[in-house]
Amino acid sequence: MMRPEITEADLVSLKEKSRILRIEILKMLAEAGSGHTGGSLSAADIVAALYFSKMRHNPKDPKWKERDRFILSKGHAAPVLYAALALSGYFEKTLLKTLRKLGSPLQGHPCSKLLPGVEISTGSLGQGLSIANGIALGLKMDGLNSRVYCLLGDGEIQEGQVWEAAMTAAHYKLDNLCAIIDNNGLQIDGHCCDVMYIEPIVKKWDAFGWHVIDINGHDMEAILAALNEAEMLEGKPTMIVARTVKGKGVSLFEGKVEYHGLAPSRDELEIALKELEK
Amino acid sequence: MGERLPQMNQAKGSSEKKPVATRDAYGEALLELGRERKEVVVLDADLSGSTKTGKFAKAFPDRFYNLGISEQDLIGTASGLSLAGKLPFASTFAVFETGRAWEQIRQTICYSNLNVKLVATHSGITVGEDGASHQAIEDVTLMRVLPNMTVIVPSDGPETRQVIRAVADYRGPVYVRLGRAKVPAVMPEDYIFQIGKAHTFHLGKDVNIVAMGIMVSVALESAKILTGEGIDAGVINMSTIKPLDTETLLLASKACGLIVTAEEHSVIGGLGGAVSEFLSEKNPRRLLRIGIKDNFGCSGTPKELLKFYGLTADDMVKTIKEALA
Numbered sequence: 001m002m003r004p005e006i007t008e009a010d011l012v013s014l015k016e017k018s019r020i021l022r023i024e025i026l027k028m029l030a031e032a033g034s035g036h037t038g039g040s041l042s043a044a045d046i047v048a049a050l051y052f053s054k055m056r057h058n059p060k061d062p063k064w065k066e067r068d069r070f071i072l073s074k075g076h077a078a079p080v081l082y083a084a085l086a087l088s089g090y091f092e093k094t095l096l097k098t099l100r101k102l103g104s105p106l107q108g109h110p111c112s113k114l115l116p117g118v119e120i121s122t123g124s125l126g127q128g129l130s131i132a133n134g135i136a137l138g139l140k141m142d143g144l145n146s147r148v149y150c151l152l153g154d155g156e157i158q159e160g161q162v163w164e165a166a167m168t169a170a171h172y173k174l175d176n177l178c179a180i181i182d183n184n185g186l187q188i189d190g191h192c193c194d195v196m197y198i199e200p201i202v203k204k205w206d207a208f209g210w211h212v213i214d215i216n217g218h219d220m221e222a223i224l225a226a227l228n229e230a231e232m233l234e235g236k237p238t239m240i241v242a243r244t245v246k247g248k249g250v251s252l253f254e255g256k257v258e259y260h261g262l263a264p265s266r267d268e269l270e271i272a273l274k275e276l277e278k
Numbered sequence: 279m280g281e282r283l284p285q286m287n288q289a290k291g292s293s294e295k296k297p298v299a300t301r302d303a304y305g306e307a308l309l310e311l312g313r314e315r316k317e318v319v320v321l322d323a324d325l326s327g328s329t330k331t332g333k334f335a336k337a338f339p340d341r342f343y344n345l346g347i348s349e350q351d352l353i354g355t356a357s358g359l360s361l362a363g364k365l366p367f368a369s370t371f372a373v374f375e376t377g378r379a380w381e382q383i384r385q386t387i388c389y390s391n392l393n394v395k396l397v398a399t400h401s402g403i404t405v406g407e408d409g410a411s412h413q414a415i416e417d418v419t420l421m422r423v424l425p426n427m428t429v430i431v432p433s434d435g436p437e438t439r440q441v442i443r444a445v446a447d448y449r450g451p452v453y454v455r456l457g458r459a460k461v462p463a464v465m466p467e468d469y470i471f472q473i474g475k476a477h478t479f480h481l482g483k484d485v486n487i488v489a490m491g492i493m494v495s496v497a498l499e500s501a502k503i504l505t506g507e508g509i510d511a512g513v514i515n516m517s518t519i520k521p522l523d524t525e526t527l528l529l530a531s532k533a534c535g536l537i538v539t540a541e542e543h544s545v546i547g548g549l550g551g552a553v554s555e556f557l558s559e560k561n562p563r564r565l566l567r568i569g570i571k572d573n574f575g576c577s578g579t580p581k582e583l584l585k586f587y588g589l590t591a592d593d594m595v596k597t598i599k600e601a602l603a
Contacts, residue, residue: 065363069361111389111390112390113389113390113391119361120357120361120386120390121385121386121389121390122385123385124381126350127350127354127382127385127386128354129354130350130351130353130354130355130357130358130382131354131355131357131358131361131386132358133351133354133355134354134355134356134357134358134359134360134361134362134366135358135359135361135362136358137343137355137358137359137362138319138358138359138361138362138363138364139362141319141340141341141362141364142362142363160350161348161350161351161354161382164345164346164348164350165351165354165355167348167351168345168346168348168351168355171346172343
């Protein structure tokens, strides 16, 4: 399971992937005219680290039994998943233009029946971690060493089911599971802690029996180090609390709550792409 | 252990057989299935003693998961196990499984068309003394409305055993509704259950009673009384509510002028709802729905409750005679 050491060149290449993911996210959202900008951009570095470095997967065989699994519990960040799948080669990049359009496999929230590479349909918050647990249990039963990754939003952990699943993962010692919270601090109605106080996140997961790693979710080296640490750990599930900035990468959107569920306009896209293409 | 329902014991056909609760038959069937198929896994939410999944847990501890008192997580975990290639049976009481976790069933199981079997026990008012909080009378409605879902309500122990085998062979989400109380065996010895196929005991020329679950035995008893009074009453066990056996329903509705549905469930959206929806479009007939009339259950013995809610053979006979008068 050991991966080769991460070199400086790898980091440069991964950062470039993040940048391309962000560009594709913005382009598809602007084309769609609706969708979730902020939470897709905040998760881009994490998703890049998973799809272009950490995860074993095969775009030519999406159902490969020994693949690592990625569950996007915060399903509204579908654009970042779609961009990662397209760049990985699961489908033609031109399909990204059909996001949210009638007849498109790129539904507003991920649909596993329509799009190869999507493990399970999500969009209703709070459900992904339970699903990830079930997969992790099944993999262990079959003696497979594939890993399961689950990305949650920080607002999402207000859902009670998340804590049911938190207990289950620790109870069954799911060390083949690594969850990540995209802790961008904002949800649709405002700052998470104004809407419903969620802190102390690290202490909560620790108290629930998880190994918790607190990182800057835009530091590629830190993300990879945390994912590796999780893989080495035995007997416990890992929660990576990734401190992120909503809308990361585009000053126009960074830390702006209104861009949770708003797509960039044509003009905003132009400004954003200029910044990302610098 | 559940109480026997005394007035159901005279059902014709298999009256010599010992009554068993459908949940007990489920426990046995799971055990058999577990021996034969390694991919079968069972999940429960702290009710394995009552749902009878505890038997499987004892025999196959490595394939049993108790999720504790957390139905939403139960559904999600079962879904994940199905994604990992397992054949999960997830059980708890019907009210918690279909009510507490409805949206998880909708989003994760049905939308993605996962191969998860939801087998819930303690349905209907014959749960008894625990009262309304534990008596699911809305579950069939809640499950029937979901795309991709199959809904099955077995009438007795032997049929339950067949149902469990059939749903294991079927690929896709299934909801199976079981009960707590002992019920007499009503299905003929040579009966073979098929998903989507109703069983016609007799096609009546005056009235046909379309029943599900424990009401099949009540319908058989009613039909016997009615026949004695010169009324040709037929009985159909509509054990699959979805997909509905519309062929049998058309035959039954063409044979007589009155269709009566009978369910230990709300008359809104369940068997009565499904039959009404179909017949009102395809072959309108006078139709009466026997069931719980937009109300909650309450505490009492199963026998008392069946009487209280008008679900006995006497009630059914009275309703039918009034309608035919």
